[in-house]
Amino acid sequence: MSKYNVRDIALDILLSIEKNQAFSNLLLNKNIEKYKLTGKDAGLLTEIVYGTIQRKMTLDYYLQPFLKNPKKMQEWVRVLLRLSVYQMVYLDRVPEHAVIYEAVEIAKKRGHKGIVSMVNGVLRNLQREGLASFDSITDPVEKLAIEASHPLWLVKRWTAQYGIEKARHICETNLMPPKQTLRVNTSRFTIDEAIARLAEEGIEVKKGSVAPEALEVQKGNAAHTKAFKEGMFTVQDESSMLVAYAVGATEGDRVLDSCAAPGGKTTHIAEKLYHTGSVVSLDIHDHKVKLITEQVERLQLSNVTAVAMDSRKVSERFEKESFDRILVDAPCSGFGVMRRKPDLKYTKTEQDIMQLARIQLQILQAVEPLLKQGGTLVYSTCTIDQEENKDVVDEFLKQHPDFEWDDTLVKRLPKSVSTKVENGQLQLFPDDFQTDGFYIACLRKKVQ
Template identity: 45%
Template sequence: MTNSSQKKTARYLALESLEKVLTSGAYSNLQLNQVIEKNNLADNDRRLLTNLVYGVIQHRLTLEYWLEPFTKGKKIDDWVKALLMMAIYQYHYLDKVPDWAVTDESIKLAKQRGHEGIRKFVTAILHRILREGLTDFNQIASETTRASIEYSVPEWLITELINQYGTEKMIEIVQSLNQPANQSLRINTRLTDKEEVSRQLYEADLDFRDSQVAENALVLEHGVIANTEAFKNGEITIQDESSMLAVENMHLQPSFRVLDACAAPGGKTVQIAAELDADAGGKVTALDIHQHKIKLIESNAKRLAVNDVVKAIDLDARKVDEKFTDESFDAILIDAPCSGFGLIRRKPEIRYEKRLSDSYNLQKIQLEILAAVAPKIKKNGIITYSTCTILRQENDDVVNQFLANHPEFTLERTQTNLNLKDDRQSDTLTILPSDYGSDGFFVSSLRRTM
């Protein structure tokens, strides 16, 4: 048992967090946020904590493969396994931390969390690992299994990515998934502009660059966005570059009446709202099935000073007939519930939780939402259908099935302000995590012609 007076180091907190994520199903990003808020950590400790938690989860299959020969036939507690995997992660992936320091800190944790027998066991395993080295991936005969272990991605997903994108592109994608996620921000054009925000960030000694992906975005190289005055004042908000593209593609007018059909937590709702003018009649209606998320949308809108054009409603998008008449909206966004494989950098455990069947089950829901919402768009209006996944089943296949069942709609070319992938052959737009280092995302445009 841990003495409550003992200081919880970054490594101790990382071990606690990993135990909850790996064995109790906690979400890594939420778990980390809770730990960081609860503990007053120095910047370097916060970075180490985040690195260890995300790193071990990202490389879990690889680390288990390397650990298995040293623990074969031994029954060990979940937290001990997590501790050993964390040590191997540091040995292999953290060049700046010497092996002796990793070993010493890991043994201290074993003693702090367990009894003398566990300390001796961990000590022996770590010394064997350093002495004998880690098993080479080339010993795995199957190419699919080898890729799965090397990049820590389930075999079914490796196979699916090869089928859809080819082997070379699959490797690019899975390699990129284990890179750190960018910290990007969207400029709230209702309150400010890029020049003014850039000046504020520069004065705050933050390193940043223009986004290659979205027009009103900046990417932070160093620092914390949430600590800035611009964030506190609602002049900027945290949002991935790729996720901004769906709203860019809507080409909104200030007077538009817009439906955001699957809105929570409201990042795209407030992005839409920044383009609208209440005096001109502009309004965005945001739907979500959870009441507590409605409050989140409203809070987000208030912080960004766009609540005058936002109305959030607790409603399943498949039941829009209960609230709205046909042809109620000039533009509709369906950022559909999806498998989320474009977000693996931010939520690395997603890769282990999902199955191919989940993607097909979600496809049914996506088609139901599209079918329910379709009559609510005005003639010549556009439904923007988007997801944060990169699997064809939930993207182009959904669009094609919808069009086959709704001849009153046609597919138009997705256009972004920075003309991304302008030479592509498809009218839909798929951003892979390997393209720009942003999240994976899909955007399509469905115009009602009849």
Template identity: 35%
Template sequence: MNARFVAYDCLCKIILEGQYANLMMRKALDKVSDKDKGLVTQIVYGTLRNYRLCRYQWNDLVDKPCSKQIAILLDMSVYQLFFMDKVPTYAIINEAVDCAPNSNKGFVNAILRKVEARGKMHSDDIGIQTSHPEWLINLWKAHYGQEKMLEIIEGNNLDAQVVGRINTLKSSKEELEKIEGIHFLDELAFVADFNLVQSEIFQEGKIVIQDESSQQVVKIMNLKEESRVLDCCSAPGTKTSQIAMMLNNTGEIIANELHEHRAKLVSEAMDKLGVTNTKVINEDAILLNTILEQESFDAILVDAPCSGLGVLRRKPEIKMKIQPENIDEIVELQKNILNSVQSLLKNEGVLVYSTCTINKKENEKQIQNFINSHPEYELCYENTIFPIDSTKDGFYMAKLLKKG
């Protein structure tokens, strides 16, 4: 199937139907040849990351609003014109016209030729330059200052590296050091010069794909073997497997997941990775305090549902969809989960809270409000990792001790 049509169809499903970019990309790439997979990936993610800047290039040339589908077609064509130097201009415009319905072919051709003739336009508006909504820029500026805000929005438009973690239940650093093209970031985390997802070591469960920031969350739990641990929101099981690895398959992990199909993913991941100390349950985390025994866990991980503002380079569609009111709903959900599961922790136990977002309302303020309501909890450690390095997503983590 034609690569640009596949990219266009994929973008329409993501933007208009609210589908997840990563899931749509998997389906889209199955429809094109190996040589076109890179082209489709670049068009889709490039258009999503630069959606405001692309729209800025043609919007003033239109007398009246066009359909959302045609707007997406123009956006992705503009992205190719100005960000993909190796693609001939005539091919971009001709294939855009081919993708358009008969009634819009002339319109698409005319607009794109005007855009090409005028050249790329610069805007002094940082929101247009970096394709972020104004409210989000203002939020980060208020929370972290002008300099850090600029670093965040620039980092969000970089390609994110794929990071691996050794699964010590099945492999070792010594084994992986023998493989050419692997470069270690620390004792367990590494990047590679080859496709990790398609590699034999991934298929055999010897490694896990996990961002470097995400790997820090379980590390701060400082788990001891034979511990009983609750992972409240466990899908897809990446951190669950890391907990099992730290426990060396001893003790017990209760891995909870609200959605049945995602709970199944956790079970499948544990089987693949050789995890034998984990029981997967399918419950609402807010109700866990009515299902599980009080004060029965040595450690609890709340890897909470969040706005995902720390992973925009991996999920650029988030910045097109999320609104401030969505965050208020998420904050309430996070609060309810924390309030529910805290009673399940033993005295002197550890509760770790984490999100993949950059937003104090979901992070520092959430934890401070929790401690104010539960003075028996003491903050031992907290850290915000900003999405500035290519191997590190934006993350927040806090470690709390329940005093006896």
């Protein structure tokens, strides 16, 4: 597979994301399989696709001075220029002349002589004259938005919520490639057994920095190993491993995971129960329930039941006060996982946040009657927006005086994050430990 083809494939993937709002990670994997790409080619394709999406606004800013009629430009030409400039600016190992040559060849194949000449001219002018400076942008929030390629409305929100410096750290971290971390299935294996087994299969790992059962992959793809198939570990970010600690299930507990797909937190809670108790896992979609079941079988867990249903209708199926602990890992904007899903930042809107906050509150209100008195209710999201996090929990507490903050949360979480816990909640940002951004709130139902 020549590198010329890799750029051609990258262009098709990026166009599909622009036109159909397709998910970058799914499209990328599908194309790597379709074209049987391996090693350097798969790496280059991944780099170009993710990098071009991550830095789209910055790339457009660099291109702007060299485009005569940007509004009249065909979408594929704009995307071709973007991915070419991305390589010229951010990829050291690809010579600029090679990038320009490849872009011209693709333009010849897809367009007429005028387009070929324009693509060649724009890229050569940019190479000759250099990149536009950000110093001409006087508003610091707008400057950060362009420099770190995040929509202005989002940077404004984060600046209002956390201040400009924290917003800068979040945005800059979102541009870095994510880590692959593994959660060892400690109900069946030790950490050392997993490390040794992965080494045999050519995967280099080191111990994680946040969760005790976490391993951080240094080299190789652990998801393609026999050890994975045999249920030795689950691929999961360290921040979301903290949820099972927050839930704090003890042997024999009955736990409800109300929004469970694809099953990472469900299986972690089940592992921590050491084949006792039970975890009931719900998801609204049948195909996602199948994903949970597949994980449960792979990990050889016997204490999980997966059910397809809308968690807002749980009272139709389950008795009041029939669970010791309930987890609401709510559907959210996903702003904590932008390193993995860079297209998110361009597709979500402020209206989405408001709508999600309503759904999140509805789920909490629907599940709370199922919790026993003295029981634990954990609310978590993979976002960093206060409207979906603390605001939702505050509103829930206002409406349900029979619940209170569980300030024992800090005792259950690993020491690594204890300084970040306030009362019964934890907000992790991507720049704190280089993990996903994540929110966890822990409430207790008062004994009447």
